[in-house]
Amino acid sequence: DKQEFLELFNGKSMRINRATRETLYLPETCINIIGGIQNDRLKYLVNEENIADGFFPRFLYSRILEHKPLTYTFESLNRNIENQSNLIFEQLHKTEDTTLNIDKDVKQIYAKWFDESQVRYFNDPLKIQSKLETYIWRFCIVLDMLDQISTNTSRTTISPQTMENAIILAEFFRTESTEIHKETLQDGVLESEPVEFQKIYRKLENREYTTAELVDAFSKVWGTDNTHKKLKVKELFTKVRYGYYIKSIRDVA
Numbered sequence: 001d002k003q004e005f006l007e008l009f010n011g012k013s014m015r016i017n018r019a020t021r022e023t024l025y026l027p028e029t030c031i032n033i034i035g036g037i038q039n040d041r042l043k044y045l046v047n048e049e050n051i052a053d054g055f056f057p058r059f060l061y062s063r064i065l066e067h068k069p070l071t072y073t074f075e076s077l078n079r080n081i082e083n084q085s086n087l088i089f090e091q092l093h094k095t096e097d098t099t100l101n102i103d104k105d106v107k108q109i110y111a112k113w114f115d116e117s118q119v120r121y122f123n124d125p126l127k128i129q130s131k132l133e134t135y136i137w138r139f140c141i142v143l144d145m146l147d148q149i150s151t152n153t154s155r156t157t158i159s160p161q162t163m164e165n166a167i168i169l170a171e172f173f174r175t176e177s178t179e180i181h182k183e184t185l186q187d188g189v190l191e192s193e194p195v196e197f198q199k200i201y202r203k204l205e206n207r208e209y210t211t212a213e214l215v216d217a218f219s220k221v222w223g224t225d226n227t228h229k230k231l232k233v234k235e236l237f238t239k240v241r242y243g244y245y246i247k248s249i250r251d252v253a
Contacts, residue, residue, distance in 0.1 A: 046184040125238040139166035189235040196221040
């Protein structure tokens with residue numbers, strides 16, 4: 001089942017062979033999974049296997065930053081807002097199939113974000129970038145159609161503002177995924193190390209280091225053999241290629 005979900009993300013065709021009925025062929029697929037998850041269950045989703053095969057970055061996450069006790073209220077839901085929201089979805093449902101085109105301005109905005117992100121997140125161990133490159137265009141479709149309906153306008157070309165908003169949304173979800181990964185897998189990992197180790201780690205820049213550079217940095221407080229062992233701790237260091245590493249806790253500087 002997991003492998004099917006991995007493939008369905010790309011919206012490709014699907015063939016379902018059924019024993020007692022004729023084969024079902026779906027030329028296009030679209031599956032949306034929406035819901036909440038408890039913090040203690042996140043570890044089953046945020047793990048090395050799901051990061052390696054791309055399952056983790058296929059989801060979009062949003063955290064509750066501050067948990068507060070519930071308080072009873074006698075206030076009712078604003079019916080005007082509810083009615084307006086229902087009207088938008090009704091209009092969306094009634095909208096005929098539309099092809100949205102992309103002009104030069106939108107392509108340039110996307111290309112600038114793409115190039116900058118490729119450089120900035122080239123060594124991102126979570127591999128979120130490639131999924132956001134897909135999500136951005138999906139965001140554009142949703143945002144542009146919502147804008148057309150809410151402003152009672154009609155167009156067949158995605159607006160530059162829509163692309164700008166889609167990028168903002170993509171970067172929000174990048175931050176959420178990164179923070180959730182850190183909170184789930186990495187919380188307390190660095191803090192459990194000796195104080196001197198923490199100090200050196202925090203001084204490291206967010207760049208690639210050779211094995212020799214890291215051994216030289218940590219061997220005085222940790223020893224050469226122990227430093228080599230620490231390089232294998234994925235929560236602390238990510239191996240980029242043979243002999244090169246980056247910090248796994250990227251925001252620690």
